[in-house]
Amino acid sequence: MRRNAPVRLGLGEKEVGSVIEINKLFKTTDYPYLSTFMCPPSLTKKWPEEILEIIPYADVHVIERTDQLITFHRNWTNAGRPKPQKPTFFVISFTTMRGDCATVPAVHYEYRKTKVQEEEKELPYRDGYYCPCCGKAHQVVESKETTIDEDGNEVENQVKRTMQEHEFGESRRLQNSKNPANAFCSECGESLWTKKVPTRYESINGWLKHEKNVSHALKDKNHKLVEQIQLSQPEVPKQQGNPRRIATVEYIRRKMRWFFDITVVDEIHQLKAGLSAQGNSLGSIAAVSKKVIGGTGTLFGGKVRP
Numbered sequence: 001m002r003r004n005a006p007v008r009l010g011l012g013e014k015e016v017g018s019v020i021e022i023n024k025l026f027k028t029t030d031y032p033y034l035s036t037f038m039c040p041p042s043l044t045k046k047w048p049e050e051i052l053e054i055i056p057y058a059d060v061h062v063i064e065r066t067d068q069l070i071t072f073h074r075n076w077t078n079a080g081r082p083k084p085q086k087p088t089f090f091v092i093s094f095t096t097m098r099g100d101c102a103t104v105p106a107v108h109y110e111y112r113k114t115k116v117q118e119e120e121k122e123l124p125y126r127d128g129y130y131c132p133c134c135g136k137a138h139q140v141v142e143s144k145e146t147t148i149d150e151d152g153n154e155v156e157n158q159v160k161r162t163m164q165e166h167e168f169g170e171s172r173r174l175q176n177s178k179n180p181a182n183a184f185c186s187e188c189g190e191s192l193w194t195k196k197v198p199t200r201y202e203s204i205n206g207w208l209k210h211e212k213n214v215s216h217a218l219k220d221k222n223h224k225l226v227e228q229i230q231l232s233q234p235e236v237p238k239q240q241g242n243p244r245r246i247a248t249v250e251y252i253r254r255k256m257r258w259f260f261d262i263t264v265v266d267e268i269h270q271l272k273a274g275l276s277a278q279g280n281s282l283g284s285i286a287a288v289s290k291k292v293i294g295g296t297g298t299l300f301g302g303k304v305r306p
């Protein structure tokens with residue numbers, strides 16, 4: 001029997017093993033549990049069938065939108081947090097929650113001035129959306145033409161100009177449409193957008209300082225002080241735009257802690273964006289699970305999938 005190599009999930013001390021073990025686990029675990037199965041979209045039909053083949057009395061939910069999960073959790077909370085009567089599975093596709101945190105521009109329109117221009121309050125010598133990677137201004141490709149050079153090679157000539165302030169807009173565009181493309185830097189290909197989730201502390205140093213204070217207080221067994229420090233933490237800043245989606249990640253992170261007994265991530269190598277608890281709701285779900293198991297080329301129900 002081939003064992004899958006363990007795959008790192010980027011979730012710190014979470015246990016990462018082989019999906020094969022989950023098969024054994026389900027057969028030997030006699031208590032009902034809550035678990036999630038994350039898989040590529042192509043397997044959201046297959047998984048429920050395979051689960052029901054092994055555990056015919058299981059309760060299987062295919063989650064298409066994050067709020068379905070939240071509704072389930074809210075109802076469960078309102079019902080007094082009952083222990084599940086049956087093994088309960090949530091099957092979630094990698095793409096289901098992809099859009100759950102806001103993608104925001106990583107660049108803004110900048111004026112670059114020389115010292116003299118600054119002092120003399122003169123017009124800037126250049127302006128544009130400067131790429132954080134190569135430092136060049138993002139260009140609008142107005143036209144492309146292919147010519148043949150002296151050696152007979154095809155050469156692509158692009159007619160470009162610097163993107164103007166009103167052209168970036170609020171939507172991410174891979175191609176020129178009504179407005180020119182703005183997804184990637186025209187010069188080096190770096191993404192000009194970033195995923196943004198507000199954090200309580202602006203920098204890691206702020207958080208480290210807080211942790212230090214807490215651990216000092218804990219060492220002194222001063223629980224009143226610990227409580228005081230915890231209560232005096234800054235609020236998580238509210239983010240403009242996409243509030244519902246941000247709220248989803250926050251809800252999972254704060255209210256669903258240890259809600260899931262097991263999270264299984266199938267075909268983990270297809271999860272391109274990784275599984276970060278900070279950045280996306282898939283990661284948040286993994287982070288609130290007691291156990292996370294990931295693998296590639298899953299063996300499940302005694303059958304090997306290529």
Ligand SMILES: [Zn+2]
Nearest residue numbers: 131134185188
């Ligand atoms: Zn660039």
